[in-house]
Amino acid sequence: MSTPQHLHDVLVHLRRIIRATDLQSKRVVKACGLTIPQIMVLRSIEELGDVTVRRISDSVSLSQATVTTILNRLEDRKYVERVRGQKDKRIVNARLTDLGMQILETTPPLLHEKFINEFDALEGWEQTQVLSSLQRIAMMMDAESLDAAPLLVINSPDAQ
Amino acid sequence: MSTPQHLHDVLVHLRRIIRATDLQSKRVVKACGLTIPQIMVLRSIEELGDVTVRRISDSVSLSQATVTTILNRLEDRKYVERVRGQKDKRIVNARLTDLGMQILETTPPLLHEKFINEFDALEGWEQTQVLSSLQRIAMMMDAESLDAAPLLVINSPDAQ
DNA sequence: TTAAATTTATTACAGCTCAAAGTATAGAAG
DNA sequence: CTTCTATACTTTGAGCTGTAATAAATTTAA
Numbered sequence: 001m002s003t004p005q006h007l008h009d010v011l012v013h014l015r016r017i018i019r020a021t022d023l024q025s026k027r028v029v030k031a032c033g034l035t036i037p038q039i040m041v042l043r044s045i046e047e048l049g050d051v052t053v054r055r056i057s058d059s060v061s062l063s064q065a066t067v068t069t070i071l072n073r074l075e076d077r078k079y080v081e082r083v084r085g086q087k088d089k090r091i092v093n094a095r096l097t098d099l100g101m102q103i104l105e106t107t108p109p110l111l112h113e114k115f116i117n118e119f120d121a122l123e124g125w126e127q128t129q130v131l132s133s134l135q136r137i138a139m140m141m142d143a144e145s146l147d148a149a150p151l152l153v154i155n156s157p158d159a160q
Numbered sequence: 161m162s163t164p165q166h167l168h169d170v171l172v173h174l175r176r177i178i179r180a181t182d183l184q185s186k187r188v189v190k191a192c193g194l195t196i197p198q199i200m201v202l203r204s205i206e207e208l209g210d211v212t213v214r215r216i217s218d219s220v221s222l223s224q225a226t227v228t229t230i231l232n233r234l235e236d237r238k239y240v241e242r243v244r245g246q247k248d249k250r251i252v253n254a255r256l257t258d259l260g261m262q263i264l265e266t267t268p269p270l271l272h273e274k275f276i277n278e279f280d281a282l283e284g285w286e287q288t289q290v291l292s293s294l295q296r297i298a299m300m301m302d303a304e305s306l307d308a309a310p311l312l313v314i315n316s317p318d319a320q
Numbered sequence: 321t322t323a324a325a326t327t328t329a330t331t332a333c334a335g336c337t338c339a340a341a342g343t344a345t346a347g348a349a350g
Numbered sequence: 351c352t353t354c355t356a357t358a359c360t361t362t363g364a365g366c367t368g369t370a371a372t373a374a375a376t377t378t379a380a
Contacts (some may be wrong), residue, residue, distance in 0.1 A: 014293040015221045020301035089360040118300045133293030134173040140278045141180035250328040
């Protein structure tokens with residue numbers, strides 16, 4: 001039975017991937033002064049318009065608390081504004097400032113160029129396989145959803 | 161050309177996986193008082209005997225600095241000792257204490273039970289595919305190695 | 321031998337991350 | 351109106367993480 005070994009390997013590869021992601025974030029900081037999570041939050045706001053913290057947090061897969069601290073930093077630097085909801089004053093809507101839109105123009109790709117190139121070079125079916133494995137892992141790791149979920153719907157025809 | 165969409169999806173799934181890993185670490189803390197990185201460092205020391213910080217850092221895919229701070233915490237709690245090298249006094253060898261070995265016995269699996277079950281339930285070829293995709297991604301994301309490397313050697317017949 | 325370069329580990333710093341506790345607001349029930 | 355409950359966000363506390371700057375020891379070169 002080779003599964004235990006496979007599980008160990010899964011863990012090792014995941015750690016490497018997490019580390020690589022972190023290193024890439026540091027590289028991106030040098031290039032544009034923003035971390036990847038910051039950029040993801042900015043993009044999320046850009047895409048969704050005025051959004052609540054909750055919506056951002058869902059959209060970028062981070063906790064509300066994390067998004068709040070990221071928004072704090074972005075607000076300090078004048079990239080976003082917070083606007084209290086008119087009707088419901090508990091709600092905070094985040095909004096890009098002009099400066100925020102500008103800085104967003106300057107952000108580099110969030111995946112390393114090497115990755116992009118090599119992924120591009122893969123055959124279509126290989127890309128699909130990698131993506132589907134990734135989706136599968138994400139789903140299996142998500143302890144909240146107990147389901148065995150739909151799966152296999154990869155190529156959602158979506159923007160960007 | 162669907163690649164840009166694929167790249168976006170890769171990013172999204174990666175973030176979900178990273179988050180799930182983090183959440184699992186929090187769960188493990190509750191179960192045994194140690195985080196996943198701490199356990200990985202402990203296991204690494206257990207497996208390799210007296211090891212240098214550098215060796216640990218390679219083995220767990222973390223920077224030297226990170227391993228140092230983790231070792232600090234583990235040393236505070238008396239799970240490891242640091243022993244200066246005799247010949248080369250720059251070197252620090254980490255060593256498990258008895259307490260460290262004990263606590264290691266109590267650590268739960270580092271992957272969520274749900275993941276383990278579902279991964280177990282996959283066909284052998286599916287496991288291999290997932291693993292190989294993961295390895296591929298890890299490799300493509302590793303900006304240090306420029307190579308297109310060997311790849312495809314999955315089932316290393318190794319311990320644990 | 322002395323100076324320079326390299327290696328090994330640590331410290332300082334900034335940001336990410338979450339759970340849990342706290343704050344403020346809103347809505348419902350009495 | 352008051353109290354209870356739920357919601358939306360923020361704060362707090364602790365750990366992870368990496369780079370850059372040190373510090374200490376070793377090795378190499380002059």
